[in-house]
Amino acid sequence: MLVFARKPQESFMIGDDIEVVILEIQNDKVRLGIKAPKDVQILRKELYDTKVANRDALDSIETLQIDDLKNIKIAIKKDSKP
Amino acid sequence: MVIETVEFGHVEINEEDIIHFPEGIYGIEAINDYVFLERNDLDVPIIWMQAVHNKHIRFVVFDPLFIVDEYQPEIPDDILGKLGAKSLDNLKFFVIAVVPKNIEDMTVNLKSPIVVNFETKKAYQVILENSDYSVRHFVFRDSGVAE
Numbered sequence: 001m002l003v004f005a006r007k008p009q010e011s012f013m014i015g016d017d018i019e020v021v022i023l024e025i026q027n028d029k030v031r032l033g034i035k036a037p038k039d040v041q042i043l044r045k046e047l048y049d050t051k052v053a054n055r056d057a058l059d060s061i062e063t064l065q066i067d068d069l070k071n072i073k074i075a076i077k078k079d080s081k082p
Numbered sequence: 083m084v085i086e087t088v089e090f091g092h093v094e095i096n097e098e099d100i101i102h103f104p105e106g107i108y109g110i111e112a113i114n115d116y117v118f119l120e121r122n123d124l125d126v127p128i129i130w131m132q133a134v135h136n137k138h139i140r141f142v143v144f145d146p147l148f149i150v151d152e153y154q155p156e157i158p159d160d161i162l163g164k165l166g167a168k169s170l171d172n173l174k175f176f177v178i179a180v181v182p183k184n185i186e187d188m189t190v191n192l193k194s195p196i197v198v199n200f201e202t203k204k205a206y207q208v209i210l211e212n213s214d215y216s217v218r219h220f221v222f223r224d225s226g227v228a229e
Binding site: 044047057 | 088089107108109110121128139140141142178179180181182183185189191193194207209217218
């Protein structure tokens with residue numbers, strides 16, 4: 001992973017089209033501005049991960065056997081904390 | 083009214099059972115109406131979040147307290163406003179499960195629960211402020227139980 005330091009109002013480029021500006025730093029939060037072409041989708045990582053997880057959840061139902069759900073019950077009871 | 087489902091065939095529901103997701107859920111924004119169905123015969127608190135108008139869109143969800151001992155979601159204020167809820171007491175939480183062929187690998191999304199206000203019949207998928215909740219919490223491996 002590339003690591004470097006930037007001050008507020010400084011920026012950096014990703015390729016030729018994407019510029020990331022450090023706007024403000026306060027306590028444990030950094031405010032960023034991103035200039036990018038319209039066709040580049042920018043998502044917070046946890047939102048992106050949630051999108052992928054939702055899609056995986058949906059796909060997983062297609063192969064789900066109802067009988068497996070009975071196994072979930074047994075497994076959760078077996079493994080859950082006392 | 084009667085809705086069509088893959089697992090349960092035709093299911094009779096009441097109009098007032100329909101929960102409206104104004105923004106859908108992440109990645110499936112165009113589906114806005116769901117019902118929460120329970121299977122009584124399984125004797126296990128698995129709930130199906132079933133789209134009303136598309137039988138193929140459905141999710142296995144759990145009450146998070148079935149998975150973890152404590153669940154303390156930190157919800158952004160603007161979401162509380164959108165849900166029409168004054169406090170967390172009016173809200174019900176569900177976590178979406180990915181149920182792979184090997185059940186041992188089942189995960190739930192503790193980071194982005196479905197938050198429902200059953201009084202206003204509104205729900206959102208909310209990305210919590212909590213930094214310690216995972217999008218893929220392994221139900222069996224991350225439960226803190228020694229192997």
